[in-house]
Amino acid sequence: MLIQQGLEVYPEEVIITNGSEQAISLATSYYLQPDDWVIVETPTYHGTLGILENLQVKVVDRRRVECSPLSHYALVQTIR
Numbered sequence: 001m002l003i004q005q006g007l008e009v010y011p012e013e014v015i016i017t018n019g020s021e022q023a024i025s026l027a028t029s030y031y032l033q034p035d036d037w038v039i040v041e042t043p044t045y046h047g048t049l050g051i052l053e054n055l056q057v058k059v060v061d062r063r064r065v066e067c068s069p070l071s072h073y074a075l076v077q078t079i080r
Contacts, residue, residue, distance in 0.1 A: 029051075032055050039059075039060045040062060
């Protein structure tokens, strides 16, 4: 299917998971370190919040950040 859309995909680039929670866990554990900041939508998948808690990252509810347009200043003020 991806090849039909013009994307070059190789078997070693594909990961098959048992579900969305495992995929989220793999991706976040690869990219995030303890004390990193993550902005999440509200509501969000509850499994994601548990994964982020286990990774010891700081979660910011998107509603707390001025998002229209996303203001760098508002973001900085929120995570301080």
